[in-house]
Amino acid sequence: MTEMKYDVVVVGAGIAGPIVARNVAKAGFSVLLIDKKSAIGTPKQCAEGISKTVFEKYDIPYDRRFINREIYGAKLYSPSGYELELRYKEVSGVILERKVFDKMLAYYAAKAGADVLARTEAMDVIRKDGKIAGIKAKHEDEPIEIYADIIVAADGVESTIARKAGINTYAPPHEFDSSYEYEMLIEGFDPDLIHLWFGNEIAPRGYVWVFPKDEDRANVGIGINSDNPRTAKYYLDKWLKENNIPVKKLLEINVGVVPVGGFVKELAKDNVIVVGDAARQVNPMHGGGMAEAMEAGTIASKWIVKALEEENPELLKNYTTEWWGTDGKRLEKVLRVRRVTEKLTDEDLDLFIQILSGADAEKIASGDYGEVVKALLKHPKVLMSKRRLSLLKELL
Ligand SMILES: Cc1cc2nc3c(=O)[nH]c(=O)nc-3n(C[C@H](O)[C@H](O)[C@H](O)COP(=O)(O)OP(=O)(O)OC[C@H]3O[C@@H](n4cnc5c(N)ncnc54)[C@H](O)[C@@H]3O)c2cc1C
Structure with missing residues (x-):
């Protein structure tokens, strides 16, 4: 049985995983990034749309090879x-080519010093003396054991690793x-x-x-x-x-x-953290999760580096606190908006889109829900409907 030892093992080379692996490797720690796919990024499960702002914000090159x-x-x-x-x-x-994008994110992690293994599937966690000491995996069908001080579950919506490590990721x-x-x-x-x-x-x-x-x-x-x-x-x-x-x-x-129904509460437990779709860190309004995975990966990697520098895994809990205090707070608001929009009838949708097409498109395009609601509240057909009024007031 092949055994390996790293400071950090990251399971999943989608979006969140490579961001964490790159940032932690950049700080000088040993990292292994694994993915069960034979070709990282393939097949895609995505519409591939993302805001242009993420490239600068998360230090990702604006590379024509993955921008369709x-x-x-x-x-x-x-x-x-x-x-x-x-x-x-x-x-x-931009509309990305995720097959290239995910692979390039893994490439950036590798260039920053991380090891990367495709066709390597995490099967279970290794427990030693009541602690999680690493993961059992299969690399090209051969069993391997990867020991690590910190384990990152970035294994997407079907995540198993966080649950196996005792983090409650269940949602109905x-x-x-x-x-x-x-x-x-x-x-x-x-x-x-x-x-x-x-x-x-x-x-x-x-x-x-x-x-x-x-x-x-x-x-x-x-x-x-x-x-x-x-x-x-x-x-x-x-x-x-x-x-x-x-x-x-x-x-x-x-x-x-x-x-799209809410986020994992506890994002770190002992020396294991969960990030991205595995933690359900997705915008519940439109279902996009790439930017959210990048943001969570950035916060997570900051606390991983601090925990390793100070040899104190307790510091990983700060990832939960910081995420919930920032992006989590924002996404909870978005979730409230989504719950209201779920109650809209087709007539409401017709009316609201009709009204908004005559409103200040610049303000609406800025994504400010407050401006959208204010524009809707001015319209007589809204003012005359108690149900519509109360729905919209829930959004303010
Ligand atoms: C149809 C569809 C359209 C979408 N469109 C958009 C969009 O336009 N814009 C947007 O922002 N978001 C979109 N999303 C959401 C977006 O794809 C995810 O939010 C994003 O990929 C999350 O990144 P992640 O790193 O958390 O997980 P993923 O990208 O899912 O990566 C997880 C990785 O873990 C690997 N893995 C899983 N289990 C194991 C294991 N046991 N061992 C090893 N590796 C493992 C997988 O192979 C995968 O590569 C869409 C989703 C779907 C389904």
Whole structure:
């Protein structure tokens, strides 16, 4: 049996894992980053959209090798076809090529000094003297034991390692969305914007998206509540058919689950931490989690480095405190907004998108929910409906 010893082992080379591995390796500690995939980043389970701000914020090169397309905003469609366009003068986001992006993040971690092993699956934790001493894994089908002072569970939404280490990551099925996505050739949509369709018949609790990767190629997907009696594929195919969009040039099919109902409370226990989708650190409004994984990974790595420098694993608890005091606090607010939007009828969605299309798009595009609510509250059809008023007041 091969045995290895590191300061830190990171399970999962998606987004959160490589950020942690890179930052901890940069600080001079020994790190092993593992992923069960044979090719890191492949297959993707993502629509690949992310804000442009993350590159500078998390020190990631703006590298054309993983940027498919620059995006200038979004277009929202209501159930009856009202449209709201939010277009910026500057590039606001990008559609990545995650197969390249994830691999490059692992490459940056390796360049910073981390060891990286693809096709290495963590199977269980190793317990010694009542403590977690590392993980048991399989590398190319051979069993290996990786000993480490700190174990990072960055193993995505299906995470097993945090749970095996005693962290409570359980959430009931209705707190997840099911997604289905085609990467396909598609025409007729402005390729400089992302496009989102809302409606209880179109995508219950979620939305249909078209995220352009080219002039005529896009990720076309859907997210719906995972306890729906029908599948996400059913709703996506229905929408494509109703809109006369042929699915004849289909390059990829992706299926995935997104945690949208709240976040893992305890993010660190003894010498184990959980980060990214594994901790359900996802924006519950739109289901995006890459930026959140980067933020959590950054906070986690800061406390890992401090804990190693001071040889005090107790300091890892500060990751829980800091995350909940910052991004966790922000995401809890977003979760409250989501719970209100879940109660909206198709008529509400039609009316709100209609009203907002006449409001100050710049303010709305800034993502300030307060401004959105204020714009809605001014409208007579809102003022005359007690239900709508009370829903919107919940958001203030
Ligand atoms: C259909 C869909 C569309 C999405 N679209 C967007 C979007 O447009 N923008 C956005 O920001 N977010 C999007 N998301 C969410 C986003 O993909 C995740 O939030 C993000 O990838 C989380 O990063 P992570 O590092 O926590 O986990 P992941 O990226 O899931 O990485 C986890 C890694 O752990 C590995 N792993 C798992 N178990 C083990 C094990 N036992 N041993 C070794 N390795 C293991 C996996 O192979 C994987 O590589 C989407 C999700 C889905 C499903």
